[in-house]
Amino acid sequence: MTAIDESFATGTERGSAAPTAEAPPPAAPARSGLHPDAIKAMMAADHGDPFSVLGPHQVGPGAWEVRAVLPEARSATLLVGGTRVSFERRHPDGFFVAPVKSEGRPLYEIEVELWDGTTRRRYDPYSFGSSLEQHDVSTLREPGTNLVYRVLGAQRGRLDGIDGFRFAVWAPNARRVSIVGDFNEWDGRRHPMRLWQDGGIWELFVPGLVAGQSYKFEIRGPDGSLLPLKADPLAFRAQHPPETASVLHGTSDIVWHDKAWMESRGKRDPRHAPMSIYEVHLGSWARVPDEGNRYLTYKELADRLIPYVKEMGFTHIEMLPITEFPFDGSWGYQPVSLFAPTSRFGTPEDFAAFVDAAHEAGIGILLDWVPGHFPLDAHGLGLFDGTHLYEHADPRQGFHQDWGTYIYNFGRAEVATFLTANARFWLEHYHLDGLRVDAVASMLYLDYSRRPGEWIPNQYGGNENLDAINFMRKTNEATYSHAPGTITVAEESTSWPGVSHPTYTGGLGFGFKWNMGWMHDTLEFISKEPVHRRYHHHDLTFGLLYAFSENFVLPLSHDEVVHGKGSLLGKMPGDRWQKFANLRAYFGFMWGHPGKKLLFMGGEFGQEREWNHNQSLDWHLLDDPLHRGVKDAIRDLNHLYQATPALYARDVEPGGFQWLVADDQDNSVIAWARKGKEPGEVAVVVSNFTPVPREGYRIGVPEPGFYREAFNSDAESYGGSNMGNMGGRHSEDAPSHGCAQSLGLTLPPLSTTIFVLQR
Structure with a gap:
């Protein structure tokens, strides 16, 4: 198995091609003088098998020639065995060939003289063998594996004693794939990749690259058309939007200080433990107005948000999606780089330190996770290799009409494995304590938000998305098996049975389900004038008819304070005093009700205006005794809740x-x-x-x-x-x-x- 951030295990010496069972075999010894059509194809970036042309090739007994595409070079010199051999330019755009006398495959470097007169010395990517193994490629289809993020993407490591990055990307229908970046002038001719035919994986080790450099994939589709440059689906870091490139980073080891937390987490049964969740949009919890209204960094959030949550008595922070996303207005719910913490607030290491600080303070971290759909941005997953690779080709299955997004093809093994590995990645690599899975209902139903004729029934004629159901069950089994003590929470708004029941009983396998019915009913009740509430009393009691059918979380989430719905305080009837009294009473009712608790930021102090993702919360309101009183009430409710087993220990019974x-x-x-x-x-x-x-x-x-x-x-x-x-x-x-x-x-x-x- 290929390791990440260390020496790649290959079993092949430098310069040899991948074994014949794994990838295209090495080219047979060629006669001196490469066919002009091959050179022309390389210089047009339209050759699908670069290793058959580039690198060292034997042209006779003891005779080799090294071929390289060097558009940036005025001239080039081959450095081999202590000797210098000049390259011959075979194409005006920079195809070079150098003869070498060697009894075996030569080991060499290339010295390039640039047009400005400076020189650079580097190793040739095409002198290295494959850094993948057959096991790596075959495992990428296995449900629940985490090898996806250990094999694909840009993995930092060492091959044959040389440091660099190994790139691997799934694009089975592409005619050609190249790595482009700020290290090669974004020129697709310089680093075309080798194809593993049996897995549809394109791979190349590029020596000398370092973390921090930007890159994308240049892909020529099966019809020969050049696609928009694509970000790496497995990028571990991305540029700050609106820039869209991936950033070389790797998954180097993080120094954690949360051993005690992780050990205790694995022994905890969340169903019988207190859980009071503070839902946060990191970009608008607080900002720095005197510095251009900038975001707080992960480090600043660790210093300010975590102590606040601790003081307030919440047990968990749930972050709106922080997987890299291009558009601020999506709040993160249209992600592009699922493996990269957003760069808006700092580096991946900064994010890990934020999680570490939360654990040291006794606070769990949950992530809003979005496996149901993805945006149409040109650099994203849509039409990735010129075909509908990640999404269904038929828009009746592959396009979400409400959100204008693509829907994953959950029935394709590689796609399901990619998403499940992503879930494991956040729980295992970044030590997150759970995933709140967004828009589960949209995945469960083939006719979700569709009129007759706009959807395709399943094989039994029903509206259940059997592939999505299987994907969710496999993902929940994988996360609970490999990350003990973590939870998955479904945002599921229908009466689908057994959402939080084990898969072996026919359930979907989630740990918890948002109780959307409770939220709608009780908000409907509390928004009525008191004189009318007697006619809506059933809105308070109805939820207890099904309160123990699932493991429920009671959500007062961001969805209730956007799109013209106003704030929680704004929903309360009466004069100013009565509004605050109603809100405090409602919170007390919620904290005393069976079910775990979730409250979106700002609700805890009675924010008056609707939430705006571009502005900080109105912290100045705490100067008002009534707002401060709501905050103090939530704080005391949380601490009472944690100290009183009667309020949580039998939530699900x-x-x-x-x-x-x-x-x-x-x-x-x-x-x-x-x-x-x-x-x-x-x-x-x-x-x-x-x-x-x-x-x-x-x-x-x-x-x-x-x-x-x-x-x-x-x-x-x-x-x-x-x-x-x-x-x-x-x-x-x-x-x-x-x-x-x-x-x-x-x-x-x-x-x-x-x-x-x-x-």
């Missing part, structure tokens, strides 16, 4: 939930008990969604004892009216709501209170 008050729609009061795994782990959650205070409201409780008022959204410190229960209530022998014990409570206006049983 119906036995961890007990209705207390579900039918008081006239007063818009709702209450339930949450239970942990140990005896006495009980929390009671009560919400009053009217502005009317209620004294002596009796609620049954499952166990006797003192119930401490652990959270009250109406607390004065949050900006509330400061009504409450004097720190808590002892249960009384007064049966209520099917319980032998009950509490007589004061329910503040527009509030949620959480009581924790003290034993």
Whole structure:
């Protein structure tokens, strides 16, 4: 197997071609004098087998000639065995030939005199054998393998003792592929690649290249047309948009300091652990206005964002996509370079240091991952080798009408393997703790957002995308097998069964699913004026009918504060005080409800305007006591949540939930008990969604004892009216709501209170 960032294991000595079973065999000894048509094809960059022309070729007993394409050269000299041999120019555009006397394949360097009179000395890429092995090529079709990012792309390493980069790219239908970059004047004649026929992989080792140089692939399609220059699908680094080239980098070892985190993560069952996720768009969480409104760097985000998240009590940061993307307005959801952290905020090492700092602070990092579609940008994956390689050829399967993007061909083994390897790459190489998979519904259904006649049924006549289903199952199996303790989360908005069930039971194998129904129903309820809420009480209770059918995350995501939807605070009815009271009560209801929590940035302090990806959050609002009160309430909810097993330990079990008050729609009061795994782990959650205070409201409780008022959204410190229960209530022998014990409570206006049983 070929290793990355170290010596390539080849089994062939320098100058030899790839074994005949792996690639085109070496050319037979040729007579002196290469056919003019071959020279003409090389100089037109239209020769598909450069190793049959370039490099050392035996032309007789003990007689060789070395051939090179050197358009930049005024003259060239061959340096071999301590002697200097002048090249002869055979084509005015720079095809050179030098004779060599040697009993065996000669080892040499080339000295080039440039037109400005300077000279450069370099090794000849065409004097090296292949750095790939048959096993490498064959494995690229195997489901779940991570060899894709260890074999393809630009891999830094050493071949025959010489440092350089080995390039490999899948383009089976191309007529010719060349590497172009700032190291060869973007000239496709200089570095054409060798083709491995059985795998459709083009490969070339280029000695002397160093990290930081820019490159792309120049591809001539099967019809002979020259395609737009393509970025490397496996690039580990990319230029800062709007520049579109890939950048030589490799996957050098990262110095991690998160061993304790990684070991503990592998032993954790996320379903029974607290999970409060802070969803962040790194480009607009905060900016530097006095420096042209620039982004924060990964280093600055490590210094500012991570301590903030720690203070606020969130357990995870979920980043909107940071896989390199060309258009800021896509927020990252139209990525081009799936293996490259965006250069907007720094280097790959800077990104790794950000993850490392989060782990040292006890914070997990999740990535929004986009395997469902990709943009039409000319330098991207679309029509990559002149054919529909990554996408379906039929637009009824391969084009997403809503987003104007291509859809991956999940049924093609190489494409599915590419995407699964990408998932593993982020979890294994960058130590990420999970992937939130975007737009799963669009992958599941062949007729997603399509009218009759605009889609093709599957082999059974149904609308299920069987290839995508198989891809998701294989990806989830691979990630959970190879990255213990990590999670995958599906953004899935339909009633597809078993999204978060194991694949061996017929499920899709995700760890969690976003509860979109809960989000829509509860936002619909809370946006109503309190006088009308009695008619929408079912919006609060309906979600409990299916709350344990999946492992749910309750999402209040970026999608709820864009495209004219306004902010969360803006959805609340009433005057200014009531808006904030409603928002705090809603957050308390959410944190007390079964399911993991997710909140988009800005919601935690009641941002007033709709989110704008080009601007920083309005941090100045924290000077206002009401905004600061929302922030403090979220902080206290998070810390209470983590400290109270009853609120998280049985999130996915119906036995961890007990209705207390579900039918008081006239007063818009709702209450339930949450239970942990140990005896006495009980929390009671009560919400009053009217502005009317209620004294002596009796609620049954499952166990006797003192119930401490652990959270009250109406607390004065949050900006509330400061009504409450004097720190808590002892249960009384007064049966209520099917319980032998009950509490007589004061329910503040527009509030949620959480009581924790003290034993």
